[in-house]
Amino acid sequence: MNLLGFHSKIDSTEIFDISNIISVYRIIKTMQTPIQKIAADGPPAVGSKLQAIRKAQKLSLDDLSKRAGVSKSMLSDVERNQANPTVGVLWRLASALGISLTDLLGAAGTEKAPASVVLVAAHAIPVTKSNDGRCELRILGPISLTGKVEWYELTIEPGGVLASDPHEAGSKEHLSVQHGTLLVQAADSSQQVKSGDTARYPADVPHSMTNNGKTIAKAVLVVEYLG
Numbered sequence: 297m298n299l300l301g302f303h304s305k306i307d308s309t310e311i312f313d314i315s316n317i318i319s320v321y322r323i324i325k326t327m328q329t330p331i332q333k334i335a336a337d338g339p340p341a342v343g344s345k346l347q348a349i350r351k352a353q354k355l356s357l358d359d360l361s362k363r364a365g366v367s368k369s370m371l372s373d374v375e376r377n378q379a380n381p382t383v384g385v386l387w388r389l390a391s392a393l394g395i396s397l398t399d400l401l402g403a404a405g406t407e408k409a410p411a412s413v414v415l416v417a418a419h420a421i422p423v424t425k426s427n428d429g430r431c432e433l434r435i436l437g438p439i440s441l442t443g444k445v446e447w448y449e450l451t452i453e454p455g456g457v458l459a460s461d462p463h464e465a466g467s468k469e470h471l472s473v474q475h476g477t478l479l480v481q482a483a484d485s486s487q488q489v490k491s492g493d494t495a496r497y498p499a500d501v502p503h504s505m506t507n508n509g510k511t512i513a514k515a516v517l518v519v520e521y522l523g
Contacts, residue, residue, distance in 0.1 A: 342386070342400055343377040349393050349400075350375075364392035370420050380414040383439050384422030430456030430507075433517075446519045452478065452507040459504040466522035467499040476513030479506040489515075 350360050357375075361368040366388055373379035374389070381389075390400045422435040434449040450471075452458060471480060472494040480489050481504050482497035489495045497503060499519060507513045 342381070343375045346389060346393075346400065347375045349395065353393065355393075360389070360392055364388040367417070367419060370417060378412065378414070379420075380416050380438050382416065382420060382422050382435060383442075384435065385420055386439065426456070426458075428456075429453070431458050433458075443521055445521070448517045448519075450505070450513075450515045450517050452476075452505065452513045452515075454507055454510055454512070457504060457506045460499070460502070462501050462503075463499045463519070464521055465500050468520045469497055469499040469503070470518040470520065471495045471497075471505065471515050472518075473513065473515045476507065476511050477509045478513050478515060479508055480504075481506070 350357075355363070357368050357371055360366075361371050364371070366385055370379055370381075370385065371389070374381050374385070386400060387397055390397045393400075423432060424435070425432045430453040432451040435446075436449055437446040450458065471478070471489060473489045473491050475491050477491070478489050480487050480495045480497060482499075483501040483503070485497070487495055505515075
């Protein structure tokens with residue numbers, strides 16, 4: 297599967313390049329017109345358009361659910377604007393309907409989701425892993441914050457390396473280790489970050505996180521952009 301299938305074989309080495317993950321957000325960011333129409337204070341309100349396209353193709357909720365690999369309950373919530381669909385969920389639905397993500401988001405600004413507590417179920421959160429299985433990223437940020445701030449839940453097994461080329465000028469990363477220890481390097485600077493510690497560093501230079509310990513390391517990674 298490709299990256300947006302969220303179980304991609306991205307790299308044949310033990311080094312997992314986070315740039316491949318960030319590139320998803322950069323692709324979405326280039327679609328300026330639809331993204332600007334998404335309400336900043338709520339989930340992308342694509343419900344009525346999604347439902348209209350589904351019905352026009354004579355697909356039941358169950359049909360589209362199976363075709364897209366999205367649970368029927370999640371699909372129903374998206375159509376009623378009661379769920380905050382991730383990039384992965386939107387991409388799967390658009391692909392299953394034979395339309396582009398741009399087409400699906402194009403009229404989203406005409407609706408506004410009601411104020412509510414939105415639950416994103418664990419199974420709906422996109423997950424991508426390195427080829428060797430030592431690094432896993434759960435993409436937690438919503439599409440509406442693409443290119444502003446993005447956050448991930450990171451798990452690296454012993455010997456795993458999460459490396460990245462420079463991001464946009466002025467970008468920064470904030471890594472909070474929750475379990476284990478990670479060696480963080482940004483350009484020529486490096487620090488051992490233990491459980492409970494947070495490392496802040498420029499992300500517009502080559503940077504990496506390495507688990508050189510004997511236990512699994514877990515952390516929350518936040519990517520911050522100036523723009």
